[in-house]
Amino acid sequence: MPSAWAFLSRRHGRIRADWTDWVTYAYLMLGVLVMLLPVLWVVLSSFKSEGNLLEFPPTVLPETIESVKVEGYNRPLALFRVKRDDGSEVLMAQVRRVGIRAQMVDPANPGAGRVVVPVERATALRKVHVSTENYSKLLATASGRIGSSVYNTVFITVVATLITLVMNSMAAFALSKYRFRGSNVALLAILATLMIPATVVLVPIYLIVSELGLNNSLWGVILPGLSTPTGVFLLRQYMLTIPDELLEAARMDHASEWRIYWRVVLPLATPALAVVAIFSIMSRWNDFLLPLIVLSRPEVHTLQIALAGFTDENGIQYGMLLAMTTLTALPLALGFIFLQRYITTGIASTGIK
Amino acid sequence: MNGIARAAARCAAFALAAAATTLAAAVPQITFEHFNPEGALVAAKFMRENPGTRVNFRQVSFQSLLESLPVQLASGQGPDVSMLADWGSLTKYYLDLRPYVDARYFEREFGAILPALRGNDPGSKAINGLLGTLTLNGAFVNVTLFQQAGIALPGPGATWDDWAEASRRVARATRTEMPMEMDRSGHRFASLAISYGAKLVGEDGSFVVDEGLKTAIRKFVAWHRDGTMPMDLWGAVGGATHRDNFADFMNGKVVFYFGGSWSLNNLDTEVGDLFEWAVVDAPCGTSSCALMPGGGAIAAFRHTREPALAGRFLAFLAREDNMREAIARRPAIPVSTRLLATGVELPGASEPMRAAIATFTRQVPKIPKEAYVFQGWRYQRAALNSMTTRISQVLTNELTVERAVAFMKKDVDLAIQASKR
């Protein structure tokens, strides 16, 4: 035990912890809370029943009010502890409550009639209860819409990422493994698109997509973003480190340039490809504005649009909205937990440029 | 058999086939689009009564009616008969039904609606379609809260101010969070505006800024300032986004909610007997007790190849017994003169629902002309968006009332300009 403490508190080669270390840890812990709690709260809330969600102040854990089946009422009634005038408490079941008064019955003796109880005299009997009704309701009423939007999003993400990988690596291959006139111009042109804000080209992109007949088609979302300057740049930098001798050897064996690209260079560039793939998946899964403009019919909506516009005939249902938010965040969150290392190193290396 | 007989048989077969194809081609058919699946039932009944015709029903989403239909019509395609998302923007495509229907019947029964379907063109006498059922803006009240507070409900003829005052007192007595709420929608606000004398649409077809509109805005802002209405709905969101908090009413958090008759079915099933609710007569302003109408008009289009059949189908839809059937299936507000006079049977509907429909039915004759004109105006949508945006800006102190109405006019003028070129 003492050695563990010494181990934990080893700082800067000294035995005792420095005040800056405590401040650092405090700041980091605070950061963890601020970063994680909001999302955890949404996930927790998605497991609360509708009544629970309406309560204020909100309960930390999903809870419900205990209920009991009372003779003569087809719905189970909520149990309350009611304070009587003489100070004693009795258990009562609530029939209905509006405003400041509630109608209650004695669950053991419902025939005795209803009693009107002022609300401040009654406290509910609560218990922790994880409710999956939001998820079941969501899947029951909107499964068609969610299903199609999940499919659309997956389609866009997978297809776009695959094409991006191929296209960008082809361009990176050309720019790294060949010396030719105009290579610098091409590289500059590709990087220059970084400076064009997506919003400056919103309307024309909509026009071009419409002219191509891809309005309300998933390809209308896939095509515009296929060429990623950062992807090309990353791959190029990586491919520059691949020794040219390998290519020479392949050429001696009469391999075509395409074979060299496909069989020699590409497999060696897998780490960079992985980073580009992750970037692409992240960006495509979370893409909002372009799909919002190009895809107006509900059948082709992506998950993000479906989530943003999630209402049914009855207006915003918070329970189902929370469930849907959780489900939308889930895939990437899980992927992140497993691939954190790749993602963060990839971004670090791009930034360092 | 010899060659002649074989040839004769072949000729006969050919003639038979030719006759069959001509017969099939001769069966007139039309496509009918609506977002309510019950359209299939209506189409089936029509085909039963009119053998030898076909009505192909297609169920489409409201979104598609709003966005795809105009595009289809612009390129000369689209269904023969369809429900319309708004009354006034597609008038140039409507088929004049005058030659195909009983004109006097239509004028008598749908007299108030027809001018709106003509795009408010005063010179036209066209009969462009009909309205099966009407939707109306509605004032929903939580009667139980009034009872608990011991305050009497204001009666018919009560003004908006009366209702605001009563709601405030009830909210205070029952510790309810919100006295009054109104959908975040220019369409709802228009009811308030017209009640205080706003004309909204001028003779020249442009947006009108008058004292009535300004008074309504001033009152609306005052209610937000003194806590009668919460800022969450109109104040918190920006732009022209449509939002409603009808769930607040269904959960007993608000005393008076100004929304629409389309919420009735949902209200009935969700609330049940949790508390007593009612629809009340239209609150009044200085000029009228206005409620904005709406609802899905149904029209036939000029490009149809079977105008006579389309006309017959629409006449069928307008027939009294069919309208009664439709309303009995799914409680709604009748619109034709005769049904308004006699009322409609609603078997299986709950007591509060019946009372609500009866109240709504009573309000229909009181709808002022300005409301219909506004609803049928080609630029209504631009005006609604602008009103919602600018009023929010007044609520957040970005604009004064004077500047806000000036901007409303400018916004709509810009929209008219952009679509004229």
Add this chain to the structure above:
Amino acid sequence: MSGGTQRVPRWIPWAFLAPNLAIIALFSLAPVAINVLYSVTGSDNLYPSERPFVGLDNYRTLLDCESYLDPSSCSRDLFWRALGNALVFVPTQVLAMIGVALLTAVALNRDIRARGFFRGVFFFPVMLSPVVVAMTWVWLLQRDGAVNGILGSLGFLKVSWLADPTRAFRWSVFVTVWAHMGFYMVILLAGLQSIPADLYEAAKMDRASPWRVFTRITLPLLKPVLLVVFILATIRSVQTFDEIYILTGGGPGSATKMMVHYIYETGFAVQPRNYGLAAAASLLLGAVLLLFTALQMRLARGGRDA
């Protein structure tokens, strides 16, 4: 380079580049030119051939103001409000973002345990889609939400966070920083870790205070990375749309309406769609962006010369 490249026909590299260049030409370069075309034509038709030429009318409408300091005196007041919002939002949000990112990176750069875990936690919101981020905070900030719940348990009254213009603005800054800070933190952390440790050793020998170490060693060596981070953050900040669109919808009123929201609204969300005005506004936005970026590079160069 080996002589092998000479055996390869000239067109090969271009063949490999072709798909990329085609996409860029079609979806990045051509649109800029087309945008200019849109901005000088009118009507609500989408196809340029059907649009009448109006010269600089759209720009005139946008820039028509009695007083540039008062947006409500302008013809297109919402454009100027959005611009005004951007001029406050961008510096505030970028400074907040980089400040927090730098602070966190410095904290993580120290000899602490579980660095990977902390780094992951701070980076985590970057993975969430803007819609999820906005929905999360809408849920937390609503009238009966968790934030008010905590306030209530501490004895304070409920606050309607997003219904007040100033508060909504501040929350917009907070939420966007919350969502994207991790991205810049990772870059800055990598930059910090590339600073050779012996420089710090030497400073410790000289008994330099932490503040001196930071300003004399860390910051100067971090400058190139900081510049990159500032520029990236600015470009993103000027184009903020997704989270705020869902969080506040541009409200209350137009307090959190950003430039991209204005363009989206004008060109796509209203009937009839005013493509000309949206195009003109977006070109002006591009100009603003270039201005910001140029300013930053100038400041950086100036700093380096000093």
